[in-house]
Amino acid sequence: MATITSVGGLLALLEEPSVSLQHYGLTRLNSVVDQFWSEISDSLTRIEILYEEEDFPYRKLAALLLAKIYYNLGEYDEALGFALGADDLFDQTEGSLFVKTIVNTAVESYIHQRESATATTKIDPRLQAVVENMVERCFQANEYKMVIGIALEARRLDLLEKALKLGNTAELFAYLQDSCFPLLQHMEARHNVLNLMLRIQMSLPESNYEAISQCLMQLNEPETCAHLLLRMTESERDEQTLVIYQVAFDLEEDATQEFLGKVIHYLDHTEYARPTEGDEFTKFTTVINNLKSIFSGKQTIKLVLDFLFQNNHTDLAILKNTRDRLESRSSVFHSAMTLANAYMHAGTTVDDFLRSNMEWLARATNWTKFTAAASLGVIHKGQIERGPAIMARYLPQDGVSNSPYSEGGAFFALGLINANHGGAAIDYLTNALTSFQTRDVEILQHGACLGLGAAGMATADENLFDSLKNVLYTDSAVAAEAAGLAMGLVMVGTASQSAIDEMLQYAHETQHEKIIRGLAIGMAFIMYGRQDQADDLIDKLSDDKDPILRYGAMYMIAMAYCGTGNNSAIKRLLHIAVSDVNDDVRRAAVTALGFILFRTPSQVPRMVQLLSESYNPHVRYGATLALGISCAGTGSKEAINLLEPMTRDSADHVRQGALIALAMIQIEQSEAANPKVAATRKLYSTIIADKHEDPMTKFGATLAQGIIDAGGRNVTISLQTRSGHTRMPAVVGMALFTQFWFWYPLAHFLPLAFTPTAFIGLDQNLRVPKMTIVSNARKALFAYPEPIPPPAADVAVRVATAVLSTTAKTKARAKKAEREKERQRTGSVKDSSASTAMDTDEAKPTANVTSGSKVGDEDGSQAVNDTAMDTDEASTAKAKVPSGDSATASKKFEPISENLPNLCRVVPAQWRHISFPADARYVPVKRGALTGGIIMLDDLQPDQPQELMASVIPRSHEGSGSELQLPKPFEYPFGDDD
Structure with a gap:
């Protein structure tokens, strides 16, 4: 057939009165529409008239042609409408791009109609038929994950249930939990969806108790969770006991204090047929007591303290060098050093640097003393039982306050020691709020409120909230700011309307900016994780004329949608980042992007690239923190490439933010895995040593040194748990850390985001057995950084003496005269030519000496001999050194695997290389891939004697006569310089 160059003749057929000619024209046009759609589009009106004629027998064909035309025009919604009108002529099994696009558009339209549907709304049955046909084809092709995605977005629980039952349930549940929940x-x-997952899991022959417990936690059903654990104790298998403990440890990591406290309560008060005597009673009692110990956090804290102390690799030389280079009488630098030391030793219980630098520590003044005392809480975080004894020297004695700054810091430290684990510290700090009536009571209250917020986090304790509210109503800028933050911490995630109303009302009434800021951030915490439930309050605060409340709205978006990647929230933040008139609000909007997108860190560098080049330095600063928060611990090359130029930014605070963000990203990254780590560390020391560098930049470099080596180089920064849930304490701690912009002591909250990168294996008696695992990777790939070498000792080097040529000639003549006299005395006569030769030979060593040869005897002969000897030895050594392949072969062979003991550091990227030996006595009871933390081990040789690891936590902090003495109360020989 001849090649068609125009469809004008076919279009003319549509104007003919004959239906058969019109049918022929439509049929031929439909076959060539992809090539001639632009020419056919000129006759859209005529084709639409044919479609709209009710008695036209080929309306469906006209609709199909219209759908293809609009598809080529890029009008997909119009194309979908006509494709639905084509009915059976629209073949969904056709693999063309046109069909795929129309089906995708149909799915999107269906999801949108389902989301906005009401009780009276009816969805187009043709549209539903298209979607259901596509879903049925997915079922036939075993594409269950695609069905789950559509079912979640379209809220079709029937399709979701069918997919979960037909497919691999365990795999699909994991996919649903990890990848799809952000869609909801x-x-x-x-x-x-959680209720559906729970119902399916409970109906399976072999229930996945880990998945069930996670569903119950998210549904906030502690009573059902306690009953599940009690039911699990009925099994007589020892392996079931290990599963119970593994479930408990996972819950302790993921759940809030309030939930865990209720589970402990219901373990004792839930109706259940408990054994009353015999071995069954003994076993049951042991299991329940161990569960209570796990849920209270005692077991986890003890094991983590052991791990951090035993594996502490802090390089004190870094702190010493930084201390020597910074002006210790500057409150800014003193606070920076205090914070860096706290980060480096967070949770290790090692306070050697403070105890060995008492003179430097004594230079703290005013709020710097507060920061220094609070740093002890970071270092001893988790020492719950010994916390009061550790801080006894700094707490008020006999109810009398003598040093309010250090005592207020001690209150804060006590809260940090008990962070997210409450306990007796809450009662002590609550009493401290009203026990003192001194001139500086607001300083004490400030520390006590921050401590209560840390210790009472997520307890939803109404009495504690009321105590903090009383401090708020004193309208003291210092104390009430901390009270506002603590109120939010106590009620975090509760969405309590009464709490919000009281806090918002007082924020509008007070005149203190500090109090307004504390309340704004506190309200953001109350809406943590509430997503759409927070939208009304976000709208209200975003429209407020007070920029501080708008600033709080940005953090409320970050907290409410943390980790969800919500597109609406991202669009809103990006709009405010370039439109708000207040720099603080714009900075907060950009920073909030890091919280929302931390689950997909690869997207953030691209998203903030333009913002990092903004003319506004506050926007650039926000971009640095967004990169640091979202890419923390990943070693992202894209993020590092964006931050490196910002370390040379014209604004000092932007340089500060870039330095801190680099430390967050490169924490626990080795030089072998990430070569830029060495350059980053060198950059920090260079900036600190530069006397002309701005103090704010030096502050950032000092903090960054502490962050990159945090927790004795055994922790990373992670905003999600190992099971994929958002870590509430980490998110809240990171949000409070970013407030150090206004108040340095709040930087002490960053360690709440530190996650120990440990492998801790336990047997069924919750003891740590001696055993090994295998890391199938080069040791250098995940090794600790090499310590800084000590400075070389000064060795006196003999410098060659320069000899003038005239002096050399004079000495030569004198020697010649002496030899002549000697010859005359002995009667030996030499030939003059021989004498001349001797003179020439004797002059040569002198010339060598003047040119820098080694100084020897007076006549220089020793120099010649030594030089010749050196040359010969060098030649001999050079001959012995192999070259080329021989040199490479002589290097020590580096093994491609290594054995690691129990209670060792395993960084997140290393877990994919971890395996258990083939002949291992202990194997993990946990299903799926291991991700670290506490892992219950099944003993395959229970009859063999067992070797255990002993606890190494130092207990000598107790009592005044202990070997490790804490710093004495601060002395203040210098004047106030705050």
């Missing part, structure tokens, strides 16, 4: 932006839809 509404709390009601999330709860419906």
Whole structure:
């Protein structure tokens, strides 16, 4: 057939009165529409008239042609409408790009109609038929994950249930939990899906108790969770006991204090047929007591303290060098050093640097003393039982306050020691709020409120909230700011309307900016994780004329949608980042992007690239923190490439933010895995040593040194748990850390985001057995950084003496005269030519000496001999050194694997290389891939004697006569310089 160059003749057929000619024209046009759609589009009106004629027998064909035309025009919604009108002529099994696009558009339209549907709304049955046909084809092709995605977004629980039952349930549940939950932006839809997952899991022959417990935690059903654990104790298998403990440890890591406290309560008060005597009673009692110990956090804290102390690799030379280079009488630098030391030793219980630098520590003044005392809480974090004894020297004695700054810092430290684990510290700090009536009571209250916020986090304790509210109503700028933050910490995630109303009302009434800021951030914490439920309050605060409340709205978006990647929230933040008139609000909006996108860190560098080049330095600063928060611990090359130029920014605070963000990203990164780590560390020391560098930049470099080596180089920064849930304490701690912009002591909250990168294996008696695992990777790839070498000792080097040529000639003549006299005395006569030769030979060594040869005897002969000897030895050595392949072969062979003991550091990227030996006595009871933390081990040789690891936590902090003395109360020989 001849090649068609125009469809004008076919279009003319549509104007003919004959239906058969019109049918022929439509049929031929439909076959060539992809090539001639632009020419056919000129006759759209005529084709639409044919479609709209009710009695036209080929309306479906006209609709199909219209759908293809609009598809080529890029009008996909119009194309979908006509494709639905084509009915059976629209073949969904056709693999063309046109069909795929129309089906995708149909799915999107269906999801949108389902989301906005009401009780009276009816969805187009043709549209539903297209979607259901596509879903049925997915079922036939075993594409269950695609069905799950559509079912979640379209809220079709029937399709979700069918997919979960037909497919690999364990794999699909993991996919649903890890990848799909961010799609559920509404709390009601999330709860419906969780209930469905729970019902399916409970109906399986072999229930996955780990998945069930996680569902119950997210549904906030502690009573059901306690009953599940009690039911699990009925099994007589020892392996079931290990599963119970593994479930408990996972819950302790993921759940809030309030939930865990209720589970402990219901373990004793839930109706259950408990054994009353015999071995069954003994076993049951042991299991329940161990569960209580796990849920209270005692077991986890003890094991983590052991791990951090035993594996502490802090390089004190870094702190010493930084201390020597910074002006210790500057409150800014003193605070920076205090914070860096706290980060480096966080949770290790090692306070050697403070105890060995008492003179430097004594230079702290005013709020610097507060920061220094609070740093002890970071270092001893987790020492719950010994916390009061550790801080006894700094707490008020006999109810009398003598040094309010250090005592207020001690209150804060006590809260940090008990962070997220409450206990007796809450009662002590609550009493401290009203026990002192001194001139500086607001300083004490400030520390006590921050301590209560840390210790009472997520307890939802109404009495504690009321105590903090009383401090708020004193309208003291210093104390009430901390009270506002603590109120939010106590009620974090509760969405308590009464709490919000009281805090918002007082924020509008007070005139203190500090109090407003504390309340704004506190309200953001109350809406943590509430997603769409927080939208009304976010709208209200975003429209407020007070920029501080708008600033709080940005953090409320970050907290409410943390880790969800919600597109609406991202669009809103990006809009405010370039439109708000207040720099603080814009900076907060950009920073909030890091919280929302921390689950997909690869997207953030691209998203903030333009913001990092903004003319506004506050926007650039926000971009640095967004990169640091979202890419923390990943070693992202894209993020590092964006931050490196910002370390040379014209604004000092932007340089500060870039330095801190680099430390967050490169924490626990080795030089072998990330070559830029060495350059980053060198950059920090260079900036600190530069006397002309700005103090704010030096502050950032000092903090960054502490962050990159945090926790004795055994922790990373992670905003999610190992099971994939958002870590509430880490998110809240990171948000408070970013407030150090206004108040340095709040930087002490960053360690709440530190996650120990440990492998801790336990047997069924919760003891740590001696055993090994295998890391199938080069040791250097995940090794600790090499310590800084000590400075070389000064060795006196003999410098060659320069000899003038005239002096050399004079000496030569004198020697010649002496030889002549000697010859005359002995009667030996030499030939003059021989004498001349001797003179020439004797003059040569002198010339060598003047040119820098080694100084020897007076006549220089020793120099010649030594030089010749050196040359000969060098030649001999050079001959012995192999070259080329021989040199490479002589290097020590580096093994490609290594054995690691129990209670060792395993960084996140290393876990994919971890395996258990083939002949291992202990194997993990946990299903799926291991991700670290506490892992219960099944003993395959229970009859063999067992070797255990002993606890190494130092206990000598107790008592005044202990070997390790804490710093004495601060002395203040210098004047106030704050």
